[in-house]
Structure formats: structure tokens, C-alpha cells
Amino acid sequence: MKVVGGFFRDIIKNKVLLLMVLPGALWFLFFSYMPMFGTIIAFKQYRFSRDGFWASIVNSKWVGWDNFKFLFSTDDAYIITRNTLLYNVAFIIIGLILSVLMAVVLSEIANKRLAKVYQTGMFLPYFLSWVIVxxxxxxxxxxxxxxxNQVFQSLGWESMQWYNDPKVWPYILILVYLWKAVGYNSVVYLAAIMGIDKSLYEAAMIDGASKFQQIRNITIPLLTPIITIMTLLAVGKIFYADFGLFYQVPRDSGTLYSVTNVIDTYVYRGLKTTGEIGMSTAAGLYQSVVGFVLVMTSNYIVRKFDKDSALF
Incomplete structure (x- = not known):
């Protein structure tokens, strides 16, 4: 009884903080935990009936691993896996470098009002939908x-058929992603920089350290824990691709599939063609399991070198 009474006292004492957390907790409950019961669809040939969702799951035929074979039994399996991994590796590495660089630059702008203007301008693309982009x-x-092409023509050059040339699209997709995401991602690092004790910089200035030396010896080392955590979280989604980026920006051009087709777009096209919900569920489960394994492995490696920088 004392334990129960203490539990309710803690709730009453922290009710304001709990209310602040409640929207996020409900979001995870409804969109992350409750859908886990539906993962059984990955092992069934799901057919919806008028009896309802749960009855449809129970009555659907059990097919075991057949839904997973769809991802690996075609010639496209290597292409979509390669594209998904390589693009995400590029996004993580280049995005991290540019986000930290942008945060450092913004923190060094003396005119804070001007810095806010720059930050807002770089932050805005994140809120644009991929359709608009x-x-x-x-x-x-x-x-x-x-x-x-108009610029090329004015210079006397030949026009390019961009949507028929796969060679340029890896660069275009990476550039578009960075334009949209880097400004938003830099906010986390900018907040961490703002929390660094200013006396450290003052002491460095007294010792004659240049601005570059201050950034290299103070800012970057103190940002290392948050950089590690953000990288670990990104590694967990390395088998997920931003569907809008790879579907809307190339305009679903068939000639570009060799460099724009990723797991998410492949599953979407397969679902649209065959209507197999079990196949798309299997792909989502596969991505989640691989992401979980990668996060646990990466976190284990980080703990071996620096426990304070690990997620848990």
C-alpha cells in the first residue's frame, strides 16, 4: 500500500511535467506500440473482410516467410538495398558535417538578430512537403x-534530359536532401553550443587561442556526445528511406529506377500493383529489426570507447 501511495504522490507532485509529456506518450502508444500487434500480418496472406480488421487477421492464410521472399527473390533486391544503404550513409556523414558546421557558424555571428534571420531561412525548407520540393x-x-536548361542554352550549351540521365541523380538527391534537412538538424547542435560555459572561451582567449582553435579544442569536443547520440539514432533508420524524396523529386521516372529505387518505393509500387498488404508489413518489420540490431551494435561499440556518449 505504501508503494501504491508513493506512486500516486509522485504523479500528483509531477503532474505538470507529466501533462507536458502526455501528447508525446500518446503518440508513441497509438502509432508505435499498438501497431506492433499487427506485425503478424507479415506472416499472413492478409485479406480484408467485412467482419473487421482483427477478424481479417485471424481468418487470413498463414504463409510464413513468403512475404519476406518478395524482397529478396527478385533482381531488384540488390539495387534497392544498395541504394537505401549508400544514400543513408551519405545523408548521415555529409548531413552531420554540414549541420555541425552551420551550427558553429550561426553561433559565431555577433549580430543575434541577423543570426535569427539566417536560421529561419535555413529552417524553413524542412516544413515544405516533398510534393512542393x-x-x-x-x-x-x-x-x-x-x-x-535555359542557362545552358544562353551559354550555347546543349540542353540536358535530366529525368532520363541516371548518372546525375545521386548528386541531385543528396543535394536536395541536404537543402531540406540540414537547417533543421543544425538546431540541435546550435542548442548544445549555446549551453557551453562561456568562461571556457574566455579562458582560451586569454591564453591566445584563435577562433579556429577555440572551435577545435572546445566546441567540437563538447559536441561529441550529442553528435554520437544523433548518429546512433540515424543508424537505426539506415534501412529506411524518405519516400517523398525518392518518389516525388524524380517524378517516378522509370529510367531512373536504377539510382532512385529504394526499399520504400519498391514496396509501394509492389503494393500498388499486387495489393499484398502482408508484403509491405514484412518490409516494415524487416527494416525495424535490422535498425534495432544496428542501434544495439553501434551503441555497444560506443560504450567500449566512451560510456558517457552511448545511448544506454
């Missing part, structure tokens, strides 16, 4: 009226 990209890359 796709049309922005099309306005630059259109073979007929695209801005880049």
Missing part, C-alpha cells in the same frame, strides 16, 4: 522550360 526541382530540371 519536387515541383521546385522540376522548375530547375525540366527539359523544356527548366531554369538550368
Amino acid at each position: 519536387g515541383y521546385f526541382a522540376f522548375s530547375f530540371l525540366s527539359s523544356e522550360r527548366g531554369l538550368l
Whole structure:
């Protein structure tokens, strides 16, 4: 009884903080934990009936690992796995470098009002949907009226058929992703920089340290824990691809599938063609399990070198 009484006293004492956490907790409950019961669909040939969702799951035929074979039994399995991994590795590495660099630059701007203007301008692309970004990209890359082709023509160069040339799209997709995401990701590192004790910089200035030396010996080392944590979280989603980026920006061009087709778009096209919900569930489960293993492995490696920088 004392334990129960203490539990309720803690709830009453921290009710304001618990209310602040409640929306996020409900989000995870409804969209992360409750859907776990539906993972059984990955092992069934799901067919929806009028009896309802749960009855459909119970009555659907058990097919075991057949849904997973869809991802690995075709010639596209290597391509979609390669694209998903390599793009995400590029996003993690280049995005991390640019996000930290942008945060450092913003923190060094003396005029804070001007810094806010720059930060808002770089933050804004994150809130644009991929549909809008796709049309922005099309306005630059259109073979007929695209801005880049108009510039090429004015210089006497030949126009390019951007949406028929797979060679340039790895660079385009990485550039578009960085333009959209880096400003948002830099906020975390900027907040960490703002929390660094200013007396450390003052002491370094007294010792004659240059601005670059201060960044190298104070800012970067103190950012290392948050950099490690953010990288570990990103590694957990390395088998997930941003569907909007790889579907909307290339405009679902079939000639670009060799460099734009990833697991998410492949599953979507397969689901649209065959209507197999079990197949898409199997892909999601596969991505989640691999992401979990990667996070646990990466965290174990980090703990071996620096326990304070690990997630847990």
C-alpha cells in the first residue's frame, strides 16, 4: 500500500511535467506500440473482410516467410538495398558535417538578430512537403522550360534530359536532401553550443587561442556526445528511406529506377500493383529489426570507447 501511495504522490507532485509529456506518450502508444500487434500480418496472406480488421487477421492464410521472399527473390533486391544503404550513409556523414558546421557558424555571428534571420531561412525548407520540393526541382530540371536548361542554352550549351540521365541523380538527391534537412538538424547542435560555459572561451582567449582553435579544442569536443547520440539514432533508420524524396523529386521516372529505387518505393509500387498488404508489413518489420540490431551494435561499440556518449 505504501508503494501504491508513493506512486500516486509522485504523479500528483509531477503532474505538470507529466501533462507536458502526455501528447508525446500518446503518440508513441497509438502509432508505435499498438501497431506492433499487427506485425503478424507479415506472416499472413492478409485479406480484408467485412467482419473487421482483427477478424481479417485471424481468418487470413498463414504463409510464413513468403512475404519476406518478395524482397529478396527478385533482381531488384540488390539495387534497392544498395541504394537505401549508400544514400543513408551519405545523408548521415555529409548531413552531420554540414549541420555541425552551420551550427558553429550561426553561433559565431555577433549580430543575434541577423543570426535569427539566417536560421529561419535555413529552417524553413524542412516544413515544405516533398510534393512542393519536387515541383521546385522540376522548375530547375525540366527539359523544356527548366531554369538550368535555359542557362545552358544562353551559354550555347546543349540542353540536358535530366529525368532520363541516371548518372546525375545521386548528386541531385543528396543535394536536395541536404537543402531540406540540414537547417533543421543544425538546431540541435546550435542548442548544445549555446549551453557551453562561456568562461571556457574566455579562458582560451586569454591564453591566445584563435577562433579556429577555440572551435577545435572546445566546441567540437563538447559536441561529441550529442553528435554520437544523433548518429546512433540515424543508424537505426539506415534501412529506411524518405519516400517523398525518392518518389516525388524524380517524378517516378522509370529510367531512373536504377539510382532512385529504394526499399520504400519498391514496396509501394509492389503494393500498388499486387495489393499484398502482408508484403509491405514484412518490409516494415524487416527494416525495424535490422535498425534495432544496428542501434544495439553501434551503441555497444560506443560504450567500449566512451560510456558517457552511448545511448544506454
